[in-house]
Amino acid sequence: MVWLSRKCEKCGKYTLKKEQCPYCGGKVRVPHPPKFSPDDKYLMYRMALKKGGQLSEGDVH
Template sequence: MYTMKEVCRICGRETIIKKPPRFSPQDRYGRYRRCLKKLERGLIHGGDSD
């Protein structure tokens, strides 16, 4: 369940606030992170064509 509250109204546990990572034009590893996300989602295939 998505919530902006600090405590879950169903189970009463403390929630984790998700924040997007900061964007930086100098991000050296952004290209690799985006490629890994695509691999995990199955949008592209790995380079092992043996």
């Protein structure tokens, strides 16, 4: 699925521009959460990034 709208991380306004915010010049991102899947192969990696932790070699399957 293609997401057209973007949200500025700096001012919080929405735009269709993909490069930068036309209002303040800030970085834009897709405001929608990723699609949920109960058998997510990458859950461990996303949780480690969210917590700011690092994965050790024993964590990788």
